[in-house]
Amino acid sequence: MSTSILSAAPSLATAIGSVQLDSPLLNASGAFWPETSSQLFALKSCMGGVVSKTLTQHAQAGNAQQRTVELPSVGMLNSIGLQGKGLAHFLNVDLPALVSHEVPVVVSLSAGTAEAFVAMVEACQPHAAYITALELNLSCPNVKAGGADAGSSPEWVANVVRQVKANTHLPCWAKLTPNVTSMLPLAEAALNAGADGLVAINTVLGSHVDVRRKTLSLSRTFGGYSGPGLKPIALYQCLKLAQAFPNVPLVGVGGISTLDDVLEFLMVGCSAVQVGTASFKEPLLFPKLKQGLLAYLQQEGLSSIKPLIACALP
Numbered sequence: 001m002s003t004s005i006l007s008a009a010p011s012l013a014t015a016i017g018s019v020q021l022d023s024p025l026l027n028a029s030g031a032f033w034p035e036t037s038s039q040l041f042a043l044k045s046c047m048g049g050v051v052s053k054t055l056t057q058h059a060q061a062g063n064a065q066q067r068t069v070e071l072p073s074v075g076m077l078n079s080i081g082l083q084g085k086g087l088a089h090f091l092n093v094d095l096p097a098l099v100s101h102e103v104p105v106v107v108s109l110s111a112g113t114a115e116a117f118v119a120m121v122e123a124c125q126p127h128a129a130y131i132t133a134l135e136l137n138l139s140c141p142n143v144k145a146g147g148a149d150a151g152s153s154p155e156w157v158a159n160v161v162r163q164v165k166a167n168t169h170l171p172c173w174a175k176l177t178p179n180v181t182s183m184l185p186l187a188e189a190a191l192n193a194g195a196d197g198l199v200a201i202n203t204v205l206g207s208h209v210d211v212r213r214k215t216l217s218l219s220r221t222f223g224g225y226s227g228p229g230l231k232p233i234a235l236y237q238c239l240k241l242a243q244a245f246p247n248v249p250l251v252g253v254g255g256i257s258t259l260d261d262v263l264e265f266l267m268v269g270c271s272a273v274q275v276g277t278a279s280f281k282e283p284l285l286f287p288k289l290k291q292g293l294l295a296y297l298q299q300e301g302l303s304s305i306k307p308l309i310a311c312a313l314p
């Protein structure tokens with residue numbers, strides 16, 4: 001028998017603190033439709049977990065149209081504004097559907113105050129057995145209350161994380177805004193308050209003019225920029241976070257669309273990555289990235305992704 005038949009397939013397993021995942025590949029919140037994707041590939045076999053669209057306590061319609069702009073070859077702007085049916089609908093309808101795919105579920109939450117976050121966390125508690133982690137979205141640029149403006153304050157971030165952590169045993173990841181001079185004070189505040197991991201980055205503020213109509217394209221005048229052009233910015237922020245907080249679980253997100261992008265984020269210290277905008281364009285991106293990662297490990301003679309994590313840090 002040849003050696004390749006004898007040697008076991010490499011493992012993609014990773015950990016975000018206490019959370020063990022079979023793969024470092026997750027979706028970015030709000031930029032993935034599990035119901036559609038699950039018809040194309042088995043979520044369980046290609047993804048380490050599924051992150052919900054950010055949930056708000058009650059149903060909300062989001063911002064007025066127009067709220068997306070495609071920016072050919074570099075990405076998109078969105079100002080959707082956390083449209084959704086509310087937390088109760090998610091917990092009673094969407095969560096059981098996700099759980100049926102046997103994939104870890106990360107629940108993303110947003111609220112205007114720490115107290116409102118706590119109310120949402122309390123509502124999650126009876127369903128805690130089906131929730132792998134909470135992702136606190138402290139960084140949405142498209143909502144007035146509890147979005148990126150509030151999330152630019154280390155004090156606000158610390159207060160939300162502290163109060164959430166006091167009310168749940170679920171692991172809590174803090175998703176932070178890059179729309180600040182430095183993300184480090186936000187990260188420090190989240191970690192000192194008990195965050196179990198950091199997710200970086202949310203979208204970067206951007207605008208667009210419809211030159212034919214001579215108006216701003218987005219009803220809110222600005223939105224969040226995502227997609228391939230975001231990658232060097234997101235990678236820089238992850239690098240800075242990994243250097244400042246070497247042992248802190250870090251999930252990298254922003255502009256990832258290729259195997260090399262995934263590898264870059266792992267090599268600067270991320271233990272997992274999230275893929276958003278690119279999967280709109282390429283619905284089979286997750287199976288492709290998984291296969292690519294396995295083939296890369298085999299070529300490199302590696303049995304797991306662990307030696308890659310932070311290997312490029314100076």
Ligand SMILES: Cc1cc2nc3c(=O)[nH]c(=O)nc-3n(C[C@H](O)[C@H](O)[C@H](O)COP(=O)(O)O)c2cc1C
Nearest residue numbers: 028029030054137201202226227254255275276277
């Ligand atoms: C249409 C759209 C909706 C989004 N909705 C959310 C959301 O609900 N919660 C959140 O934390 N981030 C949201 N994001 C931001 C993504 O999760 C991610 O941080 C960002 O898009 C960068 O990753 P990408 O370049 O791979 O898309 C959204 C992004 C897009 C494009």
